[in-house]
Amino acid sequence: MTPDVRDRTGRPASLERFPEEGCPIPEASWDRALRLIGGHDEIALACHVNPDGDALGSMLAVAFVLRSMGKRVVASFGDRIFAVPRLLGFLPGQEMLVPPDEFPEAPDLMIVFDCSTFERVGLLGANAASAREVIVVDHHPSNTGFGTLDLIDANAAATAMLAEQLVYRLGGRLDRDIATCLYAGLVTDTGSFRYSSTTPAVHHMAARLVATGLRTDEIARELWDRSPFGYLKVLANALERVTLEGGLVWTYVSRVDRAAYGLPYSELEGIIDIVRRADEAEVAVVLKEDDHGDWQVSTRSKGTVDVAAVCAALGGGGHHNAAGYTSYETVEETMAKFRRELRRLS
Ligand code: AMP
Ligand code: MN
Ligand code: MN
Numbered sequence: 001m002t003p004d005v006r007d008r009t010g011r012p013a014s015l016e017r018f019p020e021e022g023c024p025i026p027e028a029s030w031d032r033a034l035r036l037i038g039g040h041d042e043i044a045l046a047c048h049v050n051p052d053g054d055a056l057g058s059m060l061a062v063a064f065v066l067r068s069m070g071k072r073v074v075a076s077f078g079d080r081i082f083a084v085p086r087l088l089g090f091l092p093g094q095e096m097l098v099p100p101d102e103f104p105e106a107p108d109l110m111i112v113f114d115c116s117t118f119e120r121v122g123l124l125g126a127n128a129a130s131a132r133e134v135i136v137v138d139h140h141p142s143n144t145g146f147g148t149l150d151l152i153d154a155n156a157a158a159t160a161m162l163a164e165q166l167v168y169r170l171g172g173r174l175d176r177d178i179a180t181c182l183y184a185g186l187v188t189d190t191g192s193f194r195y196s197s198t199t200p201a202v203h204h205m206a207a208r209l210v211a212t213g214l215r216t217d218e219i220a221r222e223l224w225d226r227s228p229f230g231y232l233k234v235l236a237n238a239l240e241r242v243t244l245e246g247g248l249v250w251t252y253v254s255r256v257d258r259a260a261y262g263l264p265y266s267e268l269e270g271i272i273d274i275v276r277r278a279d280e281a282e283v284a285v286v287l288k289e290d291d292h293g294d295w296q297v298s299t300r301s302k303g304t305v306d307v308a309a310v311c312a313a314l315g316g317g318g319h320h321n322a323a324g325y326t327s328y329e330t331v332e333e334t335m336a337k338f339r340r341e342l343r344r345l346s
Pocket of ligand 3: 054157
């Protein structure tokens, strides 16, 4: 692969090989994004709360390019307790991160990554509301656009695919740092190239990224093959009480479960992937109590049920097969409402 063969728009020529997967974002929108970015010396970047590889990776990749263009860049996410999940500690560029209280209150230009709704911007929603211009870069089908400029492609497997385009269009080149950030997004949101969103364009992008010399084996180990010992104990508890009700398999992990082993909330991300293995279930749910006592509900479908619709009805969102929402009620009340919406919508 030669990542730096460009066409007129700055994209590598190889992106043109899959026109059927062409990006629906109009050229005029990309042009406006480039003009906005070109016209600002300071740019504030944000991604969704409790960032995953796609949110943080896309944001940091673009931050690298903006910095190389001589822009002053701040990047953050709006969690009340600001900490990069241990899983993502290997991502380069974290020196560009600031806690939300050091984020400009009313940025002239703010770019928001991987946020399906305004609420997902968390504490930085207030900054976005006061910003003069907000560019929304996202791939959630439910995103109706909340920026002054929306770069949304519901067919993209990851926001990282849009971030890659933005990198090229800004005249940036893939180096190993940028590629590592983008790869983290691509590999996270495609479940290691297993989900149905894994199109030829996804593999093509992966080839461009891997060609920079990044270590896919090390990235995979960082993302999925490491945990503190306490994870095994917390997982054992969660599996001990896993329940199968018709086509629904579900369990929960409380704060108390985690506290016994000093396990941070962000370590729980992979549990849903174990629970959803149950062949008998069409839908899998894991309720994870965060450090504030709110329940973060992870849901997965094997295809026939649209969990994004169920979660949207409960105040969240996501994708057809992977969605979530926040519940402020007990486990029992949360599950009662979830079952009701699931019955109503499937
Ligand atoms: P997760 O189960 O945390 O991996 O989330 C799966 C998908 O659901 C993500 O891609 C998010 O887009 C979406 N999601 C998760 N939590 C929320 C939430 N509280 N509000 C809206 N969407 C969410
Ligand atoms: Mn995400
Ligand atoms: Mn994403």
